[in-house]
Amino acid sequence: MDFAYTPEQEELIRTLRTFARKELAPRSQQWDRTGALPWDAWRQMGELGLLGLRAPAAYGGQDADLVTMGIATEEIARGDFSCTYGIQLANLAGEILGRNGSEEVKRRWLPPTCAGEAIVALALTEPGAGSDAANLACRAERDGDAYVLTGEKSGITLGMAAQAAIVFARTDAREKARGVSAFLVPLDLPGVARSALRDLGSHAGVRAVLAFDHVRIPASHRLGEEGTGFYQVMQGFDYNRIIIALACLGAAQVSLEETMAYVRERQAFGRALARFEGVSFPIAEAATHLDAARWLCYRGLWLADHGRPYTKEAAMAKWWAPKLAVETIHQCLLLHGHYGYTDELPFEQRLRDVIGLEIGDGTAEVMKIIVARELMGRESLPY
Numbered sequence: 001m002d003f004a005y006t007p008e009q010e011e012l013i014r015t016l017r018t019f020a021r022k023e024l025a026p027r028s029q030q031w032d033r034t035g036a037l038p039w040d041a042w043r044q045m046g047e048l049g050l051l052g053l054r055a056p057a058a059y060g061g062q063d064a065d066l067v068t069m070g071i072a073t074e075e076i077a078r079g080d081f082s083c084t085y086g087i088q089l090a091n092l093a094g095e096i097l098g099r100n101g102s103e104e105v106k107r108r109w110l111p112p113t114c115a116g117e118a119i120v121a122l123a124l125t126e127p128g129a130g131s132d133a134a135n136l137a138c139r140a141e142r143d144g145d146a147y148v149l150t151g152e153k154s155g156i157t158l159g160m161a162a163q164a165a166i167v168f169a170r171t172d173a174r175e176k177a178r179g180v181s182a183f184l185v186p187l188d189l190p191g192v193a194r195s196a197l198r199d200l201g202s203h204a205g206v207r208a209v210l211a212f213d214h215v216r217i218p219a220s221h222r223l224g225e226e227g228t229g230f231y232q233v234m235q236g237f238d239y240n241r242i243i244i245a246l247a248c249l250g251a252a253q254v255s256l257e258e259t260m261a262y263v264r265e266r267q268a269f270g271r272a273l274a275r276f277e278g279v280s281f282p283i284a285e286a287a288t289h290l291d292a293a294r295w296l297c298y299r300g301l302w303l304a305d306h307g308r309p310y311t312k313e314a315a316m317a318k319w320w321a322p323k324l325a326v327e328t329i330h331q332c333l334l335l336h337g338h339y340g341y342t343d344e345l346p347f348e349q350r351l352r353d354v355i356g357l358e359i360g361d362g363t364a365e366v367m368k369i370i371v372a373r374e375l376m377g378r379e380s381l382p383y
């Protein structure tokens, strides 16, 4: 067993911690208030290589391992949570397009995505199909050298800012998951409309509803073979669950560190708050839980990097870490007393932000179904 980071990873942590503290944290609240995507931060993340970690080197990416991507996400979350959506989605796009895109699609979309100059969203969820994603209704019908796309996608992160989306649509009405294909859809095509969602948190994550009314997409924009779309995205989702978990843990960890500094200074009843066990024990418990959850995440990413099964660990991390982050940040908010409840401190924003990922990319209930299936077999499935 080796729990040490490589010297390169240590260096990445130092660089990104400084970047998050100096460049992201001071502007995070402003981005939350305006609800606009911070393109300049995206370009900075692009320059740091964070948006091309999983894209092929030939198209501006770095072919980096997943542990490195986990480290990057955790560090960026310390500065601004919405920016971690950039890392998640750029790298999912990099990987899905890199593996399944035509040469034309890869050349057009991968370099600007890696540079932080373009955004490719991922559009799977629909008004009528979320947890049961394979039951989607959006359809793509073949018409000569094109497909005609009709339907609606809902809850799409970065959807108001994206120039393109990977859209999952039914190409075979007789099949369920095997009837779904994926397409790279430029969002300036005729027939595309979008509208903004008003979210509790992560306002700079600009989630949207995307509507497609007989949108003609060149057949060269289909990703992989017909009927493989669902499997492409599910492969990506397994590791992305751990990346999401680490984003939540990064926000919780920085909150805990700020709280420890505060309770050592703040006085009540003639002594520092840290001297009261009612204050120090919840901190000790949170630190224990965060450490355990982090190592679950890194073990999962290590398994993935070594080509070993890690579906169970990914689902465990995805249900536990966002919940733990919510509980920890809530505790940190309370330990700051009434100041914690104001928007002068970052806890209320972080709390609103991490709640989103108790739902996004699969709820706790769906994750526990997966864990139970991995532990006890398909006999434990409810359907």
Ligand SMILES: Cc1cc2nc3c(=O)[nH]c(=O)nc-3n(C[C@H](O)[C@H](O)[C@H](O)COP(=O)(O)OP(=O)(O)OC[C@H]3O[C@@H](n4cnc5c(N)ncnc54)[C@H](O)[C@@H]3O)c2cc1C
Residues within 6 Å of the ligand: 122, 123, 124, 125, 129, 130, 131, 132, 154, 155, 156, 157, 158, 207, 356, 357, 359, 360, 361, 362, 363, 364, 365, 366, 382
């Ligand atoms: C912050 C955020 C970002 C998102 N980003 C994207 C994105 O970029 N792209 C995208 O395609 N989607 C995105 N989504 C959508 C997200 O993936 C879905 O919201 C999620 O999969 C749940 O689907 P649903 O909202 O339709 O809930 P439903 O599936 O309707 O579930 C509602 C409730 O029922 C429970 N439930 C459902 N089935 C079961 C079951 N079998 N057993 C027990 N309980 C069950 C769920 O756990 C949940 O509590 C995002 C959502 C959020 C909140």
